[in-house]
Amino acid sequence: MKKRRSKDQKCSDYFDAFKAIQAGTKVKRSIAKDGSIPTHSCVPVDVSLSEAEVLKDCLTWLARHRILANRNNVGCGMVGESGFYSYGIIGGGDVIGCLPNGQHFEIECKRGKGGRLSLRQQKRMRDIRKNNGIYYVIHGLAELEYYFRELLK
Known part of the structure; x- marks a missing residue:
């Protein structure tokens, strides 16, 4: 069974994606889905x-x-x-x-x-x-x- 991601983890991913798009770089996770x-x-x-x-x-x-x-x-x-x-x-x-x-x-x-x-x-x-x-x-x-x-x- 896969563990669900918390709101904090999801928000962190969205923020990282937003910053990457602003900087014109590739969007990638700073941590894995499992944390x-x-x-x-x-x-x-x-x-x-x-x-x-x-x-x-x-x-x-x-x-x-x-x-x-x-x-x-x-x-x-x-x-x-x-x-x-x-x-x-x-x-x-x-x-x-x-x-x-x-x-x-x-x-x-x-x-x-x-x-x-x-x-x-x-x-x-x-x-x-x-x-x-x-x-x-x-x-x-x-x-x-x-x-x-x-x-x-």
Whole structure:
């Protein structure tokens, strides 16, 4: 079942289309119909990396630097006849951890060439940052090192 777009999303699309027509440029959406936004690396990374490889590299790097970090798996299923269960933090980062100074961080791993951040991930990112936590979207090891070099001084 397809999720309906809110009035805010529709108005935003109309406004973007109006501005594009005024400027004489092609009309295109700034975000997808489902509300997800594209992500790209801020530093050069290997674009052939899959999300699983990026995640493995991140966990290895964090362990090598003795930073507390755990993998956050999300899913659901059935347990026999007893019923339905779910686990993990929906919208949470792939890696959840704590810096040596006690600050909470989450890392969402995306493939090297970029990916999309869902609405739930965007909401989680806003909530974490609003409460003085750190939430990064990582596309490769070089980007992780770029973000963490200032935090580990």
